């Protein structure tokens with residue numbers, strides 16, 4: 001019988017805190033390939049206007065514009081990122097959290113350029129998604145070394161144990177807002193390039209503006225179990241958008 005890739009201490013930590021740092025999992029030569037593909041996809045997206053800027057840059061803003069750029073479903077645009085969603089090293093870990101039947105919910109590339117990278121406000125992913133059951137797990141991978149100042153993930157440990165009410169953000173349509181976060185409880189998860197942070201879909205998390213001279217390139221894969229219902233209450237079927245990535249027969 002194969003050994004689980006996470007030890008009991010790591011599993012307990014995830015159950016208790018709702019996140020887990022792992023890695024670096026990617027080898028330097030893999031990181032290099034992915035960086036080149038990532039940059040090429042963002043170059044193309046800027047030419048075609050197909051990257052969404054999650055930051056608020058309404059004309060009446062006084063301060064400098066920020067960019068928190070998002071490309072949804074990189075796996076449908078790029079073969080290297082498609083391969084990553086089937087990577088057995090990642091799926092072996094995800095299996096420890098949600099079991100051996102694993103489907104893709106979606107993936108996204110999240111790019112914070114140097115100096116002008118915008119924040120992602122505090123949220124639980126499932127406040128956006130409203131999936132049931134709320135047991136999805138995200139793999140957030142970085143292609144650059146990350147610390148708090150260039151947009152490492154910050155989390156509130158233990159916050160995954162209950163949903164929290166979110167309001168519509170007053171300044172950007174793209175993001176939700178939460179009142180009353182005690183930022184003293186936040187933990188920044190520093191990672192080396194090729195490192196991964198796994199988090200539960202109810203773990204409160206945030207990333208700061210990138211004010212450093214170093215860009216921050218991240219890629220997130222969101223995994224679910226078959227039988228998960230979308231916000232409209234309908235169970236998501238296996239299809240091109242939601243492939244079955246691993247199945248226990």
Ligand SMILES: O=C(O)CCC(=O)C(=O)O
Pocket residue numbers: 110120125138140151205206207218220
């Ligand atoms: O990459 C970021 O800055 C934020 C990502 C995030 O919030 C997520 O993956 O749920």
